[in-house]
Amino acid sequence: MQRFTSSAAVIDEPIIPPLQINYTKLLINGQFVDSASGKTFPTLDPRTGEVIAHVAEGDAEDINRAVSAARKAFDEGPWPRMTAYERSRIMLRFADLAEKHTQELAQLETWDNGKPYEQALTAELPLFVRLFHYYAGWADKIHGLTVPADGPHHVQVLHEPIGVAGQIIPWNFPLLMLAWKVGPALACGNTIVLKSAEQTPLTALYVAKLFQEAGLPDGVLNVVSGYGSTAGAALASHMDVDKLAFTGSTNTGKVVLELAARSNLKPVTLELGGKSPFIVCDDADVDHAVELAHFALFFNQGQCCCAGSRTYVHERIYDEFVDKAKARALGRTVGDPFKNGIEQGPQIDLKQFEKVLRYIKSGIDSDATLECGGDRFGSKGYFVQPTVFSNVKDDMLIAQDEIFGPVQSILKFKDVDKVIKRANATRYGLAAGVFTTNIDKANTISRGLKAGTVWINCYDIFDAAIPFGGYKMSGIGREKGVYSLNNYLQVKSVISPLKNPAWL
Structure with missing residues (x-):
């Protein structure tokens, strides 16, 4: 599956008429x-x-x-x-x-x-x-x-x-x-x-x-x-x-x-399940890295087992990255998924909706910095605001548990060898992402990560022939x-x- 992108502008067109449901047995x-x-x-x-x-x-x-x-x-x-x-x-x-x-x-x-x-x-x-x-x-x-x-x-x-x-x-x-x-x-x-x-x-x-x-x-x-x-x-x-x-x-x-x-x-x-790291190195084009990390986490309302839900960003570009990640999340279009231009629909059901909100509260209570979001979107249905946390630590629940929702946790790192160890310090190992222009860093990190899939300068690229697990x-x-x-x-x-x- 190639990366899906959508226009940020909402076009107010009529909702597609629902089908008649013929098969329920x-x-x-x-x-x-x-x-x-x-x-x-x-x-x-x-x-x-x-x-x-x-x-x-x-x-x-x-x-x-x-x-x-x-x-x-x-x-x-x-x-x-x-x-x-x-x-x-x-x-x-x-x-x-x-x-x-x-x-x-x-x-x-x-x-x-x-x-x-x-x-x-x-x-x-x-x-x-x-x-x-x-x-x-x-x-x-x-x-x-x-x-x-x-x-x-x-x-x-x-x-x-x-x-x-x-x-x-x-x-x-x-x-x-x-x-x-x-x-x-x-x-x-x-x-x-x-x-x-x-x-x-x-x-x-x-x-x-x-x-x-x-x-x-x-x-x-x-x-x-x-x-x-x-x-x-x-x-x-x-x-x-x-x-x-x-x-x-x-x-x-x-x-x-x-x-x-x-x-x-x-x-x-x-x-x-997964709690996939997305590692952004200091040589990154920050604008591109922000967009890719945003997609890696928020795609499908964050309801992806391989979502890049731990965004590790090098300390040299951390503040710039956080500011731009916040702006991108604030610009994300949430609403009726049948309308053109909508990037994010509702969570699947009330149970998942409430679970995501509990994790957001956990992040706030653990003193992570809530940059944006943090609450429901609208007054009906199971919509959650695109949420970004900065100053996240590895021992926080939002950095350990699979949230399965639109909640981005941004962590800071300095040393490549140490970030590999931190990325691997989880019970999961489904997928990971690496963003760098340095081939040596890309090879070092991708070989060091204990994950079934590693995407380098891309994310959520699926193909019928590519194994996944x-x-x-x-x-x-x-x-x-x-x-x-x-x-x-x-x-x-x-x-x-x-x-x-x-x-x-």
Whole structure:
């Protein structure tokens, strides 16, 4: 995903009319069905807190039904048995349908999540489509090896689909996280039970319908909407799920990993939290560095696991940087995400909104300097003012915890070696940024940082082929790129004797 920028001027155009919501039931075995209990839950518009629609609330019984359908589709159905080229064609048809319906998908994503419509339409949807083209291209290129043995044996190493994949996606990038998981799983020939985030269930159900139109066989992709403590826990602990993938908070990731281990010891990939450092060296073009650091933190309302939420600035340029960072935050356009020129919409829900405000209060109470912001924006919805703190110390909560909101913490440093140690002094290790014109500094810092991704003089550059994941408590495994395929494959060695090895 290329960096998204938006005009600072708000153009007062009519709000895009919301779509009619057609898909609110669970998709199980190719059918949209009510939950077993008949329960529904509301999904809310973060702009107002009002109900968009009531969605079927899946629980353990619905997970059982979905896993059963996925198991049958894997054990008996055509998907793992059709040629890889045929699987690729179905995935390409889906990608073309998604591209055709980008406007509807972007509208749903903004309505349910609150992110700026321009961002969803021009940055996220193109990458969503690209990811499925990418994985469709991999489907017929997954193959094993022939291994030379120290003796008269023929050895094949086969790469086979792992089986039924359980996947739990978050609310901050619902479509992209779906693509990161569903794409490689399908390319490898697996079947899927996907649990969407309860805050943002709508686009996953729309996507499921498009997969049906593309010709995906029944039971290959099942989508269950519901809560983490019920549907999510049931999926993580299910004995007939062969693989689990989860994106979310580190605390929830621990629970998911424990449930998986205590059930059938299924392999788990986790993409979890972060507290990413963004290090601005003294040779920086300050104006450029301020803009890049602003983007690294405030993009998507600060609701990014890899947000550059610890901005380390060299002492020689610190005061200038703080003044300009404050001015940039004060100029940030906040408002209805369906209007042109809006850079920041609301936080996802009341819980997250209140959490961000608590962290802001913590920063004030710990004597960090509140440069701007610090309160709600407007009188309704879950909007938070763009907030900047200076004089932040490493031991403050705002410098340690993942806030997941529009709160920039600016810390001062003097020595490169010491700032590397400070940047690494965290339980997280998802991503980092370095801003310098000195190649030696760039190499020294990027090699010294314990993080899965390091951006040099850029930030939030995502591509279908670039692997993503974290060190330490930021997760296990990698998503995107060729590395993600390993998550959904079993490796089997097949050895047979050579009766007449004389030709060797």
